Amino acid sequence: MTQYGGTTISSLASMLQRRYLITGILREVLTAHFSQPNNIEAPELRQLLWNEGNDTGIVVESYSRWRPELTEKRPAIVIKPNRIANDRRAIGDRRQGQPIDRQGNSGFETFWVGSHTLFCLSRNGVQAEYLASEVQRELTEFSLELCKSIRLLRFSVTEIGEPGKLEEATENWVTPVTVGYGYAETWKVRQQAPRLKHVSLSHLIE
Numbered sequence: 001m002t003q004y005g006g007t008t009i010s011s012l013a014s015m016l017q018r019r020y021l022i023t024g025i026l027r028e029v030l031t032a033h034f035s036q037p038n039n040i041e042a043p044e045l046r047q048l049l050w051n052e053g054n055d056t057g058i059v060v061e062s063y064s065r066w067r068p069e070l071t072e073k074r075p076a077i078v079i080k081p082n083r084i085a086n087d088r089r090a091i092g093d094r095r096q097g098q099p100i101d102r103q104g105n106s107g108f109e110t111f112w113v114g115s116h117t118l119f120c121l122s123r124n125g126v127q128a129e130y131l132a133s134e135v136q137r138e139l140t141e142f143s144l145e146l147c148k149s150i151r152l153l154r155f156s157v158t159e160i161g162e163p164g165k166l167e168e169a170t171e172n173w174v175t176p177v178t179v180g181y182g183y184a185e186t187w188k189v190r191q192q193a194p195r196l197k198h199v200s201l202s203h204l205i206e
Contacts, residue, residue: 018084019114020081022081022116022181023081023116025149026079026139029139029146030077030079030118030135033134034049034050034057034058034060036049041137042133044127045130045134048074058074058076058077059076060076060077061077061078062080063078063079073123075120075123075128076122077121077131079116079117079119080117081114082116082117084114085114086110087111087112088110088111107186109184109186111183111184111185112182112185113181115179116178116179116181117161118135118176120176121173122172123173124173127173128163128175129163132175132177133160135177139155139157139177140156140157151183152181153181156179156180157177157178158178158180159176159178160175160176160178161176161178
């Protein structure tokens with residue numbers, strides 16, 4: 001059974017674009033999973049050990065850094081971010097419960113939902129299916145820890161897609177695994193001066 005290390009985002013990481021951060025966390029979780037044979041549940045995959053070098057047994061990489069030549073002769077998991085959409089819950093994104101604090105600062109909150117697709121590639125169609133199942137189990141079993149680590153409201157595997165052929169330099173089979181998530185973005189507008197009692201336009205009139 002895999003042991004999750006519990007990566008926690010730092011104050012710097014919390015400033016990053018959340019979708020980019022999720023891509024990195026998914027890669028970290030899966031490279032750790034495939035780095036030790038005892039982590040891998042399917043016996044058919046235990047020879048696919050990951051390492052940082054070009055001789056790795058399996059490639060685990062983000063879509064933007066993926067090099068197709070590395071997957072010509074070995075299996076791969078390619079992590080692709082999909083669209084994220086705003087899910088507004090209140091008028092003007094005003095935060096519910098305590099929209100204005102004692103100092104007169106207004107609180108706001110909006111919600112985002114998105115997904116990533118992890119493409120499980122292999123020159124063998126059955127192996128691509130085994131990879132998709134392995135990825136699904138790993139991410140399902142540690143979904144709660146992932147939520148805690150990167151402050152998500154929810155995270156789950158939503159779909160294992162149908163297998164198909166991927167035509168590149170060589171023929172590969174691909175089985176996609178899609179994960180969905182949601183998170184909140186909160187902010188506060190601080191008052192730097194007393195609220196205006198009236199607006200004067202006299203300085204605009206000649």
